Amino acid sequence: MRKHILIVLVLIGLVVAGTVAYLAWPDTAEIPIEQVQGARPNITAPREQTLPTVKVADVVGWQNGAKPVPAAGLQVQPFAAGLDHPRWMYRLPNGDVLVAESNSPPREGGGITGWVMGKLMAKAGAGVPSANRITLLRDANGDGVAETRTTFMTGLTSPFGMTLMNGQLYIGNTDALVRVPYTEGATTITATPELVVKLPGGGNHWARNVIAAPDGKTLFVSVGSASNIAENGLAAEKNRATIWQVWPGDKNWRVYASGLRNANGMAINPTSGNLWTVVNERDMLGSDIVPDYLTQVSFGDQFGWPWYYWGGYTDTRVQPTNPALQQYSKRPDYALGPHVAALGLTFANEVKLGDRFAQGAFIGEHGSWNRKPVSGYKVVFVPFADGGFPAAKSKPVDVLTGFLNADGDAQGRPVGVIADKTGGLLVADDVGNVIWRVSAAR
Numbered sequence: 001m002r003k004h005i006l007i008v009l010v011l012i013g014l015v016v017a018g019t020v021a022y023l024a025w026p027d028t029a030e031i032p033i034e035q036v037q038g039a040r041p042n043i044t045a046p047r048e049q050t051l052p053t054v055k056v057a058d059v060v061g062w063q064n065g066a067k068p069v070p071a072a073g074l075q076v077q078p079f080a081a082g083l084d085h086p087r088w089m090y091r092l093p094n095g096d097v098l099v100a101e102s103n104s105p106p107r108e109g110g111g112i113t114g115w116v117m118g119k120l121m122a123k124a125g126a127g128v129p130s131a132n133r134i135t136l137l138r139d140a141n142g143d144g145v146a147e148t149r150t151t152f153m154t155g156l157t158s159p160f161g162m163t164l165m166n167g168q169l170y171i172g173n174t175d176a177l178v179r180v181p182y183t184e185g186a187t188t189i190t191a192t193p194e195l196v197v198k199l200p201g202g203g204n205h206w207a208r209n210v211i212a213a214p215d216g217k218t219l220f221v222s223v224g225s226a227s228n229i230a231e232n233g234l235a236a237e238k239n240r241a242t243i244w245q246v247w248p249g250d251k252n253w254r255v256y257a258s259g260l261r262n263a264n265g266m267a268i269n270p271t272s273g274n275l276w277t278v279v280n281e282r283d284m285l286g287s288d289i290v291p292d293y294l295t296q297v298s299f300g301d302q303f304g305w306p307w308y309y310w311g312g313y314t315d316t317r318v319q320p321t322n323p324a325l326q327q328y329s330k331r332p333d334y335a336l337g338p339h340v341a342a343l344g345l346t347f348a349n350e351v352k353l354g355d356r357f358a359q360g361a362f363i364g365e366h367g368s369w370n371r372k373p374v375s376g377y378k379v380v381f382v383p384f385a386d387g388g389f390p391a392a393k394s395k396p397v398d399v400l401t402g403f404l405n406a407d408g409d410a411q412g413r414p415v416g417v418i419a420d421k422t423g424g425l426l427v428a429d430d431v432g433n434v435i436w437r438v439s440a441a442r
Contacts, residue, residue, distance in 0.1 A: 026053035028372045029287040033337045036291045037395050041335035043310050047286030048317065056369040057377065057410035062432045066411055069402030070438055073354055076400065079139070079426055079437040080146045084131040086428045086435060087207070088416040090162035094184055095421030097137040098152060099428065099435065100159045103130035104206045105174055132156045134171070136187055137435070142422050144437050150187040153180070161209035163219065170219060170248070172208030175201030177221055177246060196248050199223055200240050203232070205262045205280075207343075214273050219246045221253075224262035228283050229318050230306040241305050243277065243297060259303035259329065265345025265363070265416070272388035274298070278342035278363055279332070281309060283370040291335035292342045294361065294382060294390070304329030334390045339368035340376035344417035344428070348381070352423030353399075354440050360384040360391075362399060362425060364414040377403045379414050379427055379438075400427060400438055 027047055035042040070076045080099075088100040134153040137146035153159075153171075161172035169182040171193065178193035199208055205224025213220055225241040226232065243263055245256040262280040269276050275297045281290040282305070290309045307322045308314060311331025336342050344364025348357055360383040365376035380396035403412045412432030420426050425438040 026055065026372050027286050028053075029338075031288055033375055034395055036288060037335050037337045038393065039334055039390060041291050041310070043290075043313060044286075044288050046289060046315075049284040049286070052284045052370050053287060053372055054369060055372040055374055057367065057374055057404055057408055059431050060405065060409040060411060062411050062434065066405070067402070068400045068412065068427075068429075068436060071397070071399050073356070073441055074399070074438055075441045076436055076438050077144060079144065079420070079424075079435040080137050080149065081434045083135065083433045083435065084133070085128055085430045086135075086415075086433065087430050088160050088162065088209070089418045089426055089428050089435070090164075091418055091420065092164065092182075092184070095139070096185075096187075097139075097146070097418075097420065097426065097435075098162050099135045099137060100162065101131040101133045101135055102156075102159050102207075103128060103430075105130060105158045105201070130158050132158065134159060134162065138187075139420070144420075144422070144424060144439060146435075148187075152187065153189050153193075156193070158206055160207040161211065161221070163210050163212050165212045165216070165219065165248070168248070170196065170210050172210040172221060173199070174206045174208055175199055177208070177210060177219070177248075179248065196251055197221075197244075197246055197253050199244075200226070200238070203227055203236065205240075207264055209264055209266055211266045211268070213245065213275075214268055217247065217249070219248060220244070220256065220266055220275060221246055222260075222263040222266055222277065224264070224280075225305065229315060231317075237306075243275075245299075256299055257297045257301040257303070259301075259305045259308075260297075261305040263297075264343045267345045267347050267361070269296070269388050270347050270349040271384070271386075272296075274388070276345065276347075276361070278336070278345045279303070280341055280343075281338075282306070282315065283339070285315070287338065287371040289338055291338050292340050292365075293332035293336055294334040294342070294345070294363065295330075295332035296389075301330050302328055303332065310335075334382060336363065336365070336380070336382075336396060337375055339371040341366035341368060342376075343415045344379070346417045346419060346425075350419035350423065351425050352440065353425060353438065356397075357381050357399070362417045363396070364417045364427060366413050366415055366430075367403070367410070374404070374408070377401075377410065377413060379417060379425075399425070400436070403429075403432075 138148035203226025367377035
């Protein structure tokens, strides 16, 4: 019996030693990240991982007056501080700013996978319970600091996207699109939210964004995948990894576009009037791929997930295969780099940061966990050319950095980005619990 126990202990020791050895030498990027950015990124061969590269910045918060670093010619200050995991923002017509203080609902399942996920989320600053609250911030005198803060709505379920249409405020809960009547200038709403349509919940990618379509009658709602590459079966991904189009009047919907692993930020391009989105691509194919991206989205588009990425590259891990889809997988318009976790998106038409940032899109990159070295953890700008598409050969331009300190620890992590009523750029920092305001230097 002792011999059998000894053998088992040796085997366990070998497994532990192998795991430690692997974690000590995770997959490391072999090419500069700039090569995996822009309209023509270098898509290198995948390096499949049984155990993922885990490299995420430890959270330390903003200490001793520290703050992010703006690009030359810009300045930054807190618009509001002391919030509880602020993820997303929406500016009302009177200039008030709604902030969704929100986080993932309790994760399903347990065991080793659940334990690892919990540890990773805690390390990244996402382990706190969701406040399930929308807060209203008001800067009445226009000095770039919100002097009024009120609890606007409570009792929500991991709320994220918010948009106003035809006198109704629509809110993307993790499992439902709901609405309440809105009166301009209101600082609180106590009405019980009305269900518009149910949304798939559970699994990964809990955030549901919502924006008004240009037709003034429908809404676009993003619904991320439940997993990385449908490893829990395709049935669990029904109507997920999609953008929905919703008719709130009669509470109907359809899938507008699919194959989008996790679309978060959505915005209407002011030049073309077309829908654009940023998308988080898949993990565990190495530190050099797959790039997260910015792209235009039209009705019926299919971007390949889970079978294909970047316009037809095959992910051989996905079973069953789907060869008929390959030729129809749309290639995204612009690569942002691997694992940057692009979440926020707003176009520059209402932002006044000078000529350098006058035509293009601002993107909040929350930061990687599956890449060495880390990527993202900043706000970038993608320059656009005439015609409503990113400028040829352009690369993302840093707008707000310094979310990682000199030791590589996370002082904050940017998410949503919007323009305020005076043309400043507001940035939701869900780890630093701050809304930052970027403006042109005086």
